[in-house]
Amino acid sequence: MLAAGRITGCYGVKGWVKVHPFTEEAVDLLHYPAWWLQTRDGIRPVVLDQGRVSGKGLVVHLAGVDNRDRAEELRGQTLLVQRDELPELGDDDYYWHQLENLEVWCRDADNGSNEEVLLGRIHHLIETGANDVLVVQPCEGSIDERERLIPYLPESVVRQVELEAGRMSVDWFIDE
Incomplete structure (x- = not known):
């Protein structure tokens, strides 16, 4: 349900x-x-x-x-x-419930590395009118204890969604 x-x-x-x-x-x-x-x-x-x-x-x-x-x-x-x-969606479309609880990974470009670091897990999404926003909360193994609000913008911010692997890759800032 x-x-x-x-x-x-x-x-x-x-x-x-x-x-x-x-x-x-x-x-x-x-x-x-x-x-x-x-x-x-x-x-x-x-x-x-x-x-x-x-x-x-x-x-x-x-x-x-x-x-x-x-x-x-x-x-x-x-x-x-x-x-x-629920109606079937296109290949790169997702229902919110499918995105919730995915791990969010980001390239650590600040350190000149292509290695990804764990930002946290998607707790829920917010509808803002302009675009949806991922509410990413820290989890075991994440780089810090900060909650992040990341716009759900496929191609410009969200690079890849892997439902079976339970992860999403994003281009985002790793604030210190």
Whole structure:
């Protein structure tokens, strides 16, 4: 399962809820055939009756949620989809969950060497509008204990992604 959105509030009095989708385009979330709801008590399937884009998010109606009180109970809950339902991407495209936890390696050009040093692991990504940003946190074997924010710019910053090897190579500054 993969987090695909979060219920952020109620919409009207008939059980509709506002959803902040984690998909690139809000409407994409409406195309998944099965949704699951992660609650404090576990994960359960939910059925999408209706939904539409509203601003930067969605408003949706889930089966069995027919009043504002029931909708309010869902506030803050996470919507999940099956990983195998994700659309296939091109060769050099990745889902965020594929990049999370990769080791990030960088050439130590300051020392006149082509040897790579470990900067840390990708903890998560941030969407900034201009480009996505990798939040790289130190890990065992990394060169220091600093968190780094590295723009996810294929070709100019990100040189190579090796999912099977669990690593990414970047051109970045090694601050002292």
